[in-house]
Amino acid sequence: MKNFTETTSDDKQLLTLENIQVIYGQRTILKNINLSIRSGEFVGLIGPNGAGKTTLLRVILGLIKPTQGTASINGIRIQGAHRRLVGYVPQKIQLDPDIPLRARDLVALGLDGHRFGFPLPNREKRHKVDEVLHAVDALRYAELPVGRLSGGEQQRLLIAQALLSNPRLLLLDEPLSNLDLRSAHEVIQLVADVARTRKIAVLLVAHDMNPLLHVMDKIIYLVNGQAAIGTLDEVVQKEVLSKIYGYEVEVLRIHNRILVVSEKEDECGMEAQCDHKIS
Numbered sequence: 618m619k620n621f622t623e624t625t626s627d628d629k630q631l632l633t634l635e636n637i638q639v640i641y642g643q644r645t646i647l648k649n650i651n652l653s654i655r656s657g658e659f660v661g662l663i664g665p666n667g668a669g670k671t672t673l674l675r676v677i678l679g680l681i682k683p684t685q686g687t688a689s690i691n692g693i694r695i696q697g698a699h700r701r702l703v704g705y706v707p708q709k710i711q712l713d714p715d716i717p718l719r720a721r722d723l724v725a726l727g728l729d730g731h732r733f734g735f736p737l738p739n740r741e742k743r744h745k746v747d748e749v750l751h752a753v754d755a756l757r758y759a760e761l762p763v764g765r766l767s768g769g770e771q772q773r774l775l776i777a778q779a780l781l782s783n784p785r786l787l788l789l790d791e792p793l794s795n796l797d798l799r800s801a802h803e804v805i806q807l808v809a810d811v812a813r814t815r816k817i818a819v820l821l822v823a824h825d826m827n828p829l830l831h832v833m834d835k836i837i838y839l840v841n842g843q844a845a846i847g848t849l850d851e852v853v854q855k856e857v858l859s860k861i862y863g864y865e866v867e868v869l870r871i872h873n874r875i876l877v878v879s880e881k882e883d884e885c886g887m888e889a890q891c892d893h894k895i896s
C-alpha cells in the first residue's frame with residue numbers, strides 16, 4: 618500500500634493530508650490519516666456510518682481544524698474555510714416540489730455567492746451557467762421547476778453548481794444515497810467523464826464501493842477513524858480490512874461485486890456489504 622512518505626516527492630500531488638487527527642471531547646474521530654490525491658485521480662471514500670467520512674471532508678474544506686496534522690492543496694496549507702480549488706457537492710437537498718426556482722436558477726446560486734467577489738453581468742452569468750449545465754447534460758431541463766425534477770436530475774444540478782468555480786478537486790458527500798441503481802450509475806459515469814475531460818480530481822463518499830469499482834483509481838477505506846489507502850487490490854484485502862475493523866472480516870468477490878462480510882453481523886455496518894443484508 619502507498620503511504621504518504623512515498624508520494625510527497627511527487628509534485629503533481631493536489632491534496633495532501635499528513636498525520637491528520639481529529640478529537641472531539643474524549644473521542645478520537647480521525648486517527649493519523651496520511652493520504653495524497655493527484656490531479657485527475659478518482660478516489661472513493663468508503664466506510665460505514667460514523668467512520669469519519671464527513672469529518673474528513675470538513676477538514677479538507679477547512680471547516681474543521683484538525684487537532685493534529687496538516688492538510689494542504691497544491692502545496693498551500695489549508696487554514697480556515699475556503700473554496701480555493703475545491704468544489705463541494707452536498708448530499709441531496711430537500712426541495713419543496715412547488716418552490717418557484719428553475720433548474721438554471723439553482724445552478725446560478727453558485728455564482729451569486731462570495732466565490733467571484735463581484736456580480737457578473739447577466740450575459741456572462743448565463744453563459745457560465747449554460748456551460749456547466751451542458752457539462753452535466755442538463756440543458757434540456759434547465760427551464761423546468763427544480764422541485765419537480767428527479768433525484769438524479771437534481772444531483773446533476775448540484776454537480777453543475779460545484780463546477781462553476783473551475784475546481785481542481787471535487788468533493789461529493791454521498792451523492793448516490795437517494796438514487797436508484799440506474800441513476801446512481803449515471804451520476805458516477807457523469808462525474809467520471811466530467812472529471813476526465815476537465816482534469817479534476819474527485820473524492821466521492823459512498824457506503825458501498827461496488828458502483829464505483831470501474832471508475833476508482835484509488836480507494837480510501839475508513840473504519841473507526843482509521844484509513845487504508847491505495848488501489849482497490851491493495852486495500853480490499855482480508856488482512857488490511859480486518860486490521861482497521863479490529864476484527865476478522867472476509868472479502869468475497871462474486872459476479873463482479875465485492876462483499877465485505879463478517880460474523881459480527883451487527884457491527885459490520887456496511888449495509889450493502891454485510892452478508893446478512895445481501896439479497
Ligand SMILES: Nc1ncnc2c1ncn2[C@@H]1O[C@H](COP(=O)(O)OP(=O)(O)OP(=O)(O)O)[C@@H](O)[C@H]1O
Pocket residue numbers: 641646664665666667668669670671672673
Ligand atoms: N461536532 C461533533 N462533535 C462530536 N462528535 C461528532 C461531531 N461531528 C461528528 N461527530 C462524531 O464523529 C463520528 C464520525 O462522524 P462523521 O459524520 O464524520 O461520520 P460519517 O462516516 O460521515 O458517517 P455517516 O456515513 O453516517 O454520514 C460520529 O460518531 C459522529 O457522531
